[in-house]
Amino acid sequence: QVQLVETGGGLVQAGGSLRLSCAASGGAITIYTIGWFRQAPGKEREFVTAIRWTDGRTYYADSVKGRFTISRDNAKNSVYLQMNNLRPDDTAVYYCGRAPWATERLTSETTYTGWGQGTQVTVSS
DSSP: OOEEEEEOOEEEETTOOEEEEEEEESSOSTTEEEEEEEEOTTSOOEEEEEEOTTTOOEEEOTTTTTTEEEEEEGGGTEEEEEEOSOOGGGOEEEEEEEEETOOSOTTOGGGOOEEOOOEEEEEEO
């Protein structure tokens, strides 16, 4: 089973940037659609972005469009989330999830069959 580990979280002021990494081990990431989700205190986990394994097509939640960018580097077996112009309401634990062979329902949490442990992102005002 491919395992995922997120890194790169931290504390940043509003307007700042962070780059999260999702590194895979135990197998190649190439057959997996990778999604980023986040969960703020007292809220349900919500979709942020995903990158489809077949063609690299990307999907974004409306709340992050134009500010966040997802990318993948199959040679490094990793997916990245560049977050710019961060806002206090971006504060959450960010998780990457894997969905083997997935091409549909990529914004749904139930599509993903494995998750990393999460990384905390805190944006101060």
